[in-house]
Amino acid sequence: MSEGNDLKSVSQVREFLRELMLGREDPDGFFCLCLSLLGDTDTRTHFLDVIKPISSGHEHLHSQLTQIFLEYFSKDEAEELELALTLSLNETKQIKRDFRQQGSDYHPNVPPCYKSYADMTTVTSGVDQPKVSVASKNQPIAKCTLDTEVHKTTCAIKNINKDNDDLEVAKSTRSQRRRLRKKQLLSKNPSGLRPVLLWFRRDLRIWDNPALIGCLELGAPVIPVFLWNAVEEEGPGVTVATGGASKYWLHQALVSLNLSLEQLGSHLVTLKAEPSSLTALQGLIAETGAASVVATALYEPWLKERDDRVWETLEKQGVNCHIYHSYCLRDPYTVTTRGIGLRGIGSVSHFMSCCQQNPASGLGAPLDAPGALPAPSTWPQGCLLIDLELARMPRRKDGTEIDWAMNIRKSWDFSEEGAQAHLEAFLRDGVYRYEKESSRADAPNTSSLSPYLHFGQLSARSLLCDSRGARCRSPKFQRKLAWRDLAYWQLCLFPDLPWESLRPPYKAMRWSSDRVHLKAWQRGFTGYPLVDAAMRQLWQTGWMNNYMRHVVASFLIAYLHIPWQEGYRWFQDTLVDADVAIDAMMWQNGGMCGLDHWNFVMHPVDAALTCDPYGTYVRQWCPELKALPDDLIHKPWKCPASMLRRTGVVLGGNYPERVVIDLEERRAQSLQDVASVRRHFREFVDQRSGCDLVPLPARLVQEALGSMEEVVRHEGTGFLLPVITRMEFKHHSEDPDRTDNPYSAVLKGYVSRKRDETIAFLNERDFTASVMCESAQRRERLERDCCLLEGLPHPTASRGRARRTPTRDTYSKVPGGVAIPHR
Ligand SMILES: Cc1cc2nc3c(=O)[nH]c(=O)nc-3n(C[C@H](O)[C@H](O)[C@H](O)COP(=O)(O)OP(=O)(O)OC[C@H]3O[C@@H](n4cnc5c(N)ncnc54)[C@H](O)[C@@H]3O)c2cc1C
Numbered sequence: 001m002s003e004g005n006d007l008k009s010v011s012q013v014r015e016f017l018r019e020l021m022l023g024r025e026d027p028d029g030f031f032c033l034c035l036s037l038l039g040d041t042d043t044r045t046h047f048l049d050v051i052k053p054i055s056s057g058h059e060h061l062h063s064q065l066t067q068i069f070l071e072y073f074s075k076d077e078a079e080e081l082e083l084a085l086t087l088s089l090n091e092t093k094q095i096k097r098d099f100r101q102q103g104s105d106y107h108p109n110v111p112p113c114y115k116s117y118a119d120m121t122t123v124t125s126g127v128d129q130p131k132v133s134v135a136s137k138n139q140p141i142a143k144c145t146l147d148t149e150v151h152k153t154t155c156a157i158k159n160i161n162k163d164n165d166d167l168e169v170a171k172s173t174r175s176q177r178r179r180l181r182k183k184q185l186l187s188k189n190p191s192g193l194r195p196v197l198l199w200f201r202r203d204l205r206i207w208d209n210p211a212l213i214g215c216l217e218l219g220a221p222v223i224p225v226f227l228w229n230a231v232e233e234e235g236p237g238v239t240v241a242t243g244g245a246s247k248y249w250l251h252q253a254l255v256s257l258n259l260s261l262e263q264l265g266s267h268l269v270t271l272k273a274e275p276s277s278l279t280a281l282q283g284l285i286a287e288t289g290a291a292s293v294v295a296t297a298l299y300e301p302w303l304k305e306r307d308d309r310v311w312e313t314l315e316k317q318g319v320n321c322h323i324y325h326s327y328c329l330r331d332p333y334t335v336t337t338r339g340i341g342l343r344g345i346g347s348v349s350h351f352m353s354c355c356q357q358n359p360a361s362g363l364g365a366p367l368d369a370p371g372a373l374p375a376p377s378t379w380p381q382g383c384l385l386i387d388l389e390l391a392r393m394p395r396r397k398d399g400t401e402i403d404w405a406m407n408i409r410k411s412w413d414f415s416e417e418g419a420q421a422h423l424e425a426f427l428r429d430g431v432y433r434y435e436k437e438s439s440r441a442d443a444p445n446t447s448s449l450s451p452y453l454h455f456g457q458l459s460a461r462s463l464l465c466d467s468r469g470a471r472c473r474s475p476k477f478q479r480k481l482a483w484r485d486l487a488y489w490q491l492c493l494f495p496d497l498p499w500e501s502l503r504p505p506y507k508a509m510r511w512s513s514d515r516v517h518l519k520a521w522q523r524g525f526t527g528y529p530l531v532d533a534a535m536r537q538l539w540q541t542g543w544m545n546n547y548m549r550h551v552v553a554s555f556l557i558a559y560l561h562i563p564w565q566e567g568y569r570w571f572q573d574t575l576v577d578a579d580v581a582i583d584a585m586m587w588q589n590g591g592m593c594g595l596d597h598w599n600f601v602m603h604p605v606d607a608a609l610t611c612d613p614y615g616t617y618v619r620q621w622c623p624e625l626k627a628l629p630d631d632l633i634h635k636p637w638k639c640p641a642s643m644l645r646r647t648g649v650v651l652g653g654n655y656p657e658r659v660v661i662d663l664e665e666r667r668a669q670s671l672q673d674v675a676s677v678r679r680h681f682r683e684f685v686d687q688r689s690g691c692d693l694v695p696l697p698a699r700l701v702q703e704a705l706g707s708m709e710e711v712v713r714h715e716g717t718g719f720l721l722p723v724i725t726r727m728e729f730k731h732h733s734e735d736p737d738r739t740d741n742p743y744s745a746v747l748k749g750y751v752s753r754k755r756d757e758t759i760a761f762l763n764e765r766d767f768t769a770s771v772m773c774e775s776a777q778r779r780e781r782l783e784r785d786c787c788l789l790e791g792l793p794h795p796t797a798s799r800g801r802a803r804r805t806p807t808r809d810t811y812s813k814v815p816g817g818v819a820i821p822h823r
Pocket of ligand 1: 451481484487545580
């Protein structure tokens with residue numbers, strides 16, 4: 001150290017001494033700072049001189065510091081380790097100082113560059129954002145004994161002023177810091193504190209894991225555990241929460257998490273949680289003497305209920321519980337419709353408006369992975385991961401194993417690094433095509449990140465952050481993360497979402513129970529190549545893109561008339577990204593029972609014009625058809641017999657005949673059935689607008705009490721809300737005899753893409769208009785009330801005001817629907 005620097009450092013130490021005397025610094029921290037600023041040798045030489053001025057007047061503090069000094073320098077071993085501790089502590093202190101110097105309100109949870117979910121909605125909607133409060137999303141929501149001053153250090157570390165040459169820590173690279181910390185932390189239980197149980201459930205990653213960092217900040221040895229109880233996962237209804245493919249992924253993800261933990265000097269303890277997770281945790285606490293349990297929150301209502309019970313019981317028993325939010329961008333239990341109303345509920349635009357209107361805490365910046373995890377002196381007994389039977393394969397009669405996951409294994413890298421690689425590849429390449437070409441099945445134009453997001457191997461926050469950093473703007477992609485949050489919000493509002501149709505009349509529809517049709521659909525043997533290709537891709541790899549999910553869902557519902565629950569359960573069993581919230585929301589919508597009717601039906605042949613115009617996708621998954629020409633590959637039944645012979649295709653032989661032939665008739669039948677139940681259950685149809693009515697859950701009723709005009713109160717059925725309803729249904733109910741329904745929802749590939757976009761635009765416009773109309777009404781009400789208070793005459797109703805649509809127009813009240821002139 002040069003002399004100039006030397007003096008500067010000593011004067012900095014003096015400055016910190018003042019902080020210490022003012023109680024803004026603690027003795028350990030102060031000593032660590034000295035070590036960092038002066039170095040080992042100079043601290044040894046100068047420290048006692050530096051603290052001399054406080055020897056009279058602050059005797060206790062002085063003796064504490066002397067004690068720390070003597071203890072430190074009497075150690076003849078592991079000096080490097082101590083230095084490591086010094087550096088990591090110093091990072092925290094340094095951050096505090098930087099914030100003070102910037103004159104900002106120091107809040108360790110919120111680095112200056114924090115981004116909010118609201119920012120994301122700005123990107124997508126272009127609407128000005130309200131200011132976002134600074135409390136971090138990563139703050140524990142349960143009781144927390146942590147000193148918040150040091151909370152989320154790692155996050156803030158990212159923002160250390162790198163130009164500060166005085167501090168070694170600022171010079172050290174991320175890997176150096178990790179190495180140093182590792183050395184320090186690997187010493188067995190340096191703090192002598194009781195261990196902390198890090199309960200992994202779904203955020204199976206070490207990067208950007210606030211629970212993991214929260215554990216480190218407790219300063220105690222960490223015991224990472226994974227508990228498995230299939231009954232608790234499943235919840236009260238038929239959710240198929242972890243089907244075969246998803247369980248297989250879970251097994252692999254745990255293998256990979258364990259490897260990552262081993263690199264941190266730790267490992268994952270796995271355990272069958274029998275009879276319950278609570279008893280398993282209690283057993284672990286008794287076995288290890290753990291004082292705290294740390295986890296990230298889950299949002300499925302039945303898991304949240306279980307967790308609440310667990311936290312309550314453990315806290316009563318004196319165990320500290322720390323829960324962090326990290327799985328969604330928004331904690332779904334905090335999103336309300338206040339200030340927005342209920343009109344348009346179920347659409348992502350409405351959801352995003354609710355988020356904007358009720359801004360939550362900032363998202364914070366993604367956290368680094370730690371360099372190491374302090375290990376306990378003794379590890380609890382667990383069981384082998386294999387004993388959880390997540391990846392158990394069935395056996396044939398002869399005892400050999402049926403390895404149905406072979407292709408899934410070949411298709412995916414199940415690790416956190418795999419997630420990162422997918423993300424990087426997408427941001428490098430696919431994101432450029434995402435905006436316009438995400439529906440293509442024959443090219444990897446979407447991110448394929450869904451299984452990683454589902455198991456939390458990638459955090460939604462870091463995905464959002466990284467996608468913002470991409471060279472190409474991707475609002476459509478970022479909006480998908482809002483869809484994901486919307487699904488969790490809906491599941492919280494409607495816990496029955498995975499098994500109970502939200503629109504009661506549709507339950508009574510004439511649904512088919514044809515098992516042969518269902519099986520043909522499941523296995524990819526319907527005789528419609530596009531549907532079959534998608535279902536085979538699903539079977540073999542556990543995944544298909546969003547457009548193809550729409551195609552196969554439309555086919556099952558509109559053409560095979562099979563209820564949506566069958567599709568949902570099959571997806572839950574076969575998708576590697578099976579996600580109760582998203583899957584249920586999408587199948588409810590596709591099955592005509594959700595909050596947001598799809599205003600389209602995918603035609604199993606014409607849809608190929610958009611997603612597989614050259615038949616490449618069908619050739620990959622239905623190789624028996626590969627020699628057919630492009631223009632006939634999606635309709636082999638149209639091929640002349642000679643062509644079939646030449647290309648080796650035998651319909652009803654190596655490729656199935658179509659399970660249903662007259663698609664138009666099937667669709668017409670479906671439409672009739674809908675009209676019939678809507679007629680029969682008139683109490684669930686709003687007679688003014690023609691929209692379906694959905695019974696409201698208590699939470700929404702409470703929120704809506706201020707603006708009840710949106711809600712219909714019905715004798716016996718409670719509160720009902722008019723919701724987005726497919727145009728063709730409303731038209732058909734009004735004019736059942738007309739055969740050429742102008743709102744026919746069937747999409748015809750490219751031909752109807754324009755129309756699709758127009759409908760989406762009109763939906764959006766109508767929604768905005770209705771929101772504007774609402775606020776005008778609110779203003780009028782306010783004016784009326786003011787006049788009343790001041791004893792003035794009522795202002796006349798603004799009858800002459802130009803309205804966007806005539807009041808008599810039955811469609812004008814459609815929440816999010818398309819407004820058309822009354823015929
Ligand atoms: C009938 C049906 C069932 C579905 N079931 C599931 C499911 O079980 N699990 C699942 O993750 N997705 C489901 N989806 C949504 C969507 O199809 C997948 O998320 C998407 O295909 C995954 O591919 P990707 O990661 O390349 O998506 P991208 O388009 O790259 O999107 C990025 C991420 O955004 C989220 N996302 C995308 N689309 C949606 C959406 N519509 N709703 C909510 N989140 C979305 C996903 O987490 C996805 O990984 C379903 C869609 C339909 C039509």
